[in-house]
Amino acid sequence: MGGLSPLFAPDRVAVVGATERPGSVGRALVENLADFDGEVVPVNPNYETVCGLPARDRVGDTDADLAVVAVPASAVLDVVREAGEAGIRHVVVISAGFGEAGGEGAARERDLIALADEYDLNVVGPNSLGVIGTPVGLNATFAPRAAPAGSISFLSQSGAFVTAVLDWAADHGVGFKDVVSLGNKAVLDEADFVASWGDDEGTDVIVGYLESVEDGRRFVEVAREVTPETPVVVVKSGRTEAGAQAASSHTGAMAGQDRAAAAGFREAGVVRVDTVQELFDAARVLAGQPVPETDGVAVVTNAGGPGVMATDAVGDAPLSLAEFGNHTLERLRDRLPEGANVYNPVDVIGDADNERLCAAVDAVLDDDAVGSAVVIAAPTATLDYGDLAADVADLQARHGVPVTTCLMGGERARSAEDALDAAGIPNYFDPARAVGSLGILSRYREIRERERAEPTTYDVDREAARDVLERAGERGATRLGVEAMPLLDAYGIPTPAGEVVDSPVDALAVAERIGDPVVMKIVSPDILHKSDIGGVKVGVAHEDVYDAFEDLVTRARNYQPDATILGVQVQEMVETESGVETIAGTNRDPQFGPLVLFGLGGVFVEVMEDTALRLAPLAESEARAMLDEIQAAPLLSGARGRDPVDEPAVTEALARLSQLVTDFPAILELDVNPLVARPDGVQAVDLRLTLDPDTL
Known part of the structure; x- marks a missing residue:
């Protein structure tokens, strides 16, 4: 695949399926492109013009570099082929009726993938809401609201989620560089966009909503290269146990699909959050604030209760309350009245004006133990939130220490947020959210500082291990037990002395060779939980080995008459008291x-x-x-x-x-x-x- 920038910054966009019909997707796409800096070419043989723009009969006649396709599913493949033959390499398929629709749709999606491969096409979708590139005014979606401009690039597996986020973002000061609705991810998936945005100077943070990861290993490899420079924050749904239901081992049951994704995100350096609120809290603070040098947090407040709430939140985050140096404590004592608390959290008390509160902020930001700070204020007659916001923004810029604020209240707080937004300082009503955002910064610092070691390899007997597995395969076995212990021996993992035998005479011979006493276990691929049926005997003396063998086989036969019995393992007894x-x-x-x-x-x-x-x-x-x-x-x-x-x-x-x-x-x-x-x-x-x- 080539570069993806033309998807978000094309010169000419062809809208295939454009129409004048009110309420249609084809009309919404053309109307949403009204502010596009480039040229929009409607494609529909039934119209001479669409929304006042001259229409073309075929996509091949448009000379476009991006085709947005909104035609019936049965016509999509012909349009995509024509686009490929015309040299249009970037295609967004809005149309549904593909893999999500069952048999015929799945076959149609496979054909779409084949076309993309044949013509080297970058295809978004199908079943996509579309794409947005705010620097050029591109809104190639049928969303009811455009995206505010910013430095966050956003991918989503749900088109409905995109429309909701755009609506919410416009009211919360969150701006976007690029937005993509992934749809079915037939060709381009999350890894492609993470890779592209990782090289994009206009993207400060990548955020995403995912329901699945198509190629987890590739995603990890791509994100691992991107995340040291560009943060990636993801909220992933599907945190259920359903994926583990078919697992037959303890590990399979406990790993599950969601835990696998969590392990993959960790390896990739992706910040995973649980809620949409956390997703955009993280995005705003990562886009607007520097990475802290330490985990020490300073809390400065004019209200004791919210200060205590913030302190509690520090304990819930990967943070700690900073311990101020003597010089900082002296500065605070000089500037604060008697009755104020100069220790962390700093309480400047309720009658503080802007000058007093900001003097405390200035002092703590100058302390080497402070990696970040939360400024909390409850509205009083002595505080002007507008001036306070400007002053805190100046102090943050001067010290270069990340700051979040909690200017509590209604209209007064909202009026101050423009100054804070311009400085990249997130403001929250809830002190815990302000602290949680600083915790995200701390987590990202750990990601950037993490040194990835190459996997350790050992000198092993791979052929011996292969022989164990191939012999099992030859007899049609899909589940193995202790009879496969030589597999571990071949890879240098210590095992007790032991052997699988098929007669009581052989069992006694092995026991005498190992030494008294021994452990004996039934060996059957059909009986997974041996201890539940009395299929394990511990501390068997030599004189009891013969009878123990017979008893284990009898118990297994009684429990499951049709079970395959491979024999009994006689094993050295392992001392566990000290382990x-x-x-x-x-x-x-x-x-x-x-x-x-x-x-x-x-x-x-x-x-x-x-x-x-x-x-x-x-x-x-x-x-x-x-x-x-x-x-x-x-x-x-x-x-x-x-x-x-x-x-x-x-x-x-x-x-x-x-x-x-x-x-x-x-x-x-x-x-x-x-x-x-x-x-x-x-x-x-x-x-x-x-x-x-x-x-x-």
Whole structure:
């Protein structure tokens, strides 16, 4: 695909399907282009003019560089082909009736993709609201309201959401550079626009509403390059468990589609928010304010209650209250009356005028411990909000420290917002939102400063691992258990001594070789939760091995008569008293590819759901960060007088597991549960995996 700038800044736009009919999409498109700096060419063989503009019969006669197509779905392919033959490389398909409409529509969408490939077309849609480029007055949409100009570029998978946002933005001082309604994303998707806007000097922030990510890996690769210079903020819907319902492993159930997206966004450096309000709070502060150098926040207020609310909000954000230096405290004491609080939060008390409040703001912004500040004011007879807004804007520009304000009230506050908007300072009625916006700045600083390490690779026996998987595939197995433990051995993940046997005599021989006592487990791809049916025996002495074998097989047969029984695993008994049972797992997401999960393991893993998730393959530094991320991290580091576990060994096991699942796409899901972490290393005690033999 070529550059996308002509989509938003064309010289000539052809509107195919333009019409005079009131209330039609074709008419709305032409009317919305009234302020376009370039030329608009309506295309409709049934009209000589549309809205006073000379019409053409065919798109091929327009010499346009952007075609906006609003014709019946059955006619779209002919129009797009003609546009391609005429050298028009940028097409927006407004028409619906494609992939969203079922069988015939899906086939039509596949044909559209083929045309785009044949003629090297940049196609937005189909089923799109259109595109907007404010610098040239382009509004190639059928939205009822134009976009205010600004430096935010906005993509949305929902056209209705675009119309709502444009209506809201006009009343809230939010301006846009470019806007695109993605529609069905048949050709161009979110990654294409993030890449384009990342190179666009007029775009300060990229924001988006997404319901899905078409190619998660590509999106991560693109966004990873963009986000250090241009912030990307996304709100994504679909935060349900539905995507995990078909998963057969603990990891698959706990990863789910939404958690996979969250892991992908984190890897990409994308700031993910939960609500539309947060989306545009983030966009405004990232577009208007510098990135803070520290997490320390100063709160300056003339009202104690809102100051306390802001202080509470600091605790909820990735921020801390700044501790002022002695010089700052002395300046505050000199400028504030007795009864004022010079410590953070600074309370200049209710009778403060502009000069007193701004003197406090000036002092705290000059303190090296202050990375950002919130200025809170309740309306009083001694304050002029207009002057205060101008003064705060001047102080922010002079110190270069990010500031948000909370000028509380109605009309008085709104009248001051023009000065604040011009300075890029967001104003909120709610102190928590003002603090939350500063938290977004802090999160983005971490993204910019994050050093991405290359995935760690190890010397492994890939052929031995392949042999395990291919032998399973040959017998048609799709689910493997402890019989696949040699897979872990091949990748250097420690496992207890053990062997799968198919007779009690062989079981006794293995037990004698391992030493007394042993653990015995039924081995069946059809029985996933062995402990639930009594399919595991722990601490079996040699003299009991024969009977234990017979009992395990009998229990399995009684539980599921048609189950495939591969035998019984006789395994070295692992000492767990000094260790912590964890889970290490992998899952292959359709969009984001292989994922690695780590958390508290054992039989309660799905109850606790205390896990961290990352994209594979992992660098050891990322694997190490996963250990600190779970709530049970103190158990690993030695809580309540216990010895800390061997965290480097756990880290290495996670990284090796990520290499395994990256090397073998046939592994769809894999659980090592428990992975026992002890002070002297780790051992993978149990294994369960799902295999796709067709990809071996």
